[in-house]
Amino acid sequence: MSVIVAAGALALPTACGGTSDSMAGHQKVGSSAPAITATGASPSAAFNDADVTFARMMIPHHEQAVDMADLAATRASDPEIKELAAKIKAEQDPEIRTMRGWLTEWGKPESDPEGHMGHGMPGMMSAQDMKKLEAAKGKRFDKLFTEQMIAHHKGAIEMARTEQADGSNPQAKELAKTIETTQQTEVEQLRKILDRL
Incomplete structure (x- = not known):
């Protein structure tokens, strides 16, 4: 699985005004943490x-x-x-x-x-x-x-x-x-x- 594709797929709804809640059950394994920062909480x-x-x-x-x-x-x-x-x-x-x-x-x-x-x-x-x-x-x-x-x-x-x-x-x-x-x-x-x- 491509990390870049997974991260891009997660970042897209955020960029379009979606919320992280709508994606909560759909995290891809290889996704990078910065893609789930829509809530403002630091993944760190x-x-x-x-x-x-x-x-x-x-x-x-x-x-x-x-x-x-x-x-x-x-x-x-x-x-x-x-x-x-x-x-x-x-x-x-x-x-x-x-x-x-x-x-x-x-x-x-x-x-x-x-x-x-x-x-x-x-x-x-x-x-x-x-x-x-x-x-x-x-x-x-x-x-x-x-x-x-x-x-x-x-x-x-x-x-x-x-x-x-x-x-x-x-x-x-x-x-x-x-x-x-x-x-x-x-x-x-x-x-x-x-x-x-």
Whole structure:
């Protein structure tokens, strides 16, 4: 989904004199926060520590999934894996930009000043795991990629569920819900791929 299109679609009724109430149930996941300022309330005010943690952790988590997907383009031998990897990249790249935008609006740095990022983040692959994936090709790559992406997605689903339970920003919670649904579907597809490899 295009962030620009979604934001433009939300901004149009506001520019034409519509109210934010008429659009309340129609927020697009990738929309940027400035598109819902018709009430005059700052979107920056509606967030808590859980929202910040979600964005800070999900950005590098998504970046690693995109790196894995990039490897599949040249190393995978299975056409379904190549197709799914391209889909993962297409979904997660815009989500990274959206979450970076939120952190900027909230006045929060992308990295945790306490230095806790990357430690205990569910589903993140180690540098050694990534090296193994980079070194693999063909059927070996297909199997490794599938196993590792299942674990990676499960970690993202766990973080998304935490955000839905503990977050307060409606856009962040909506994105978390989308991540959970999308990646759960992809886990099921990946399991079927693994079964036939």
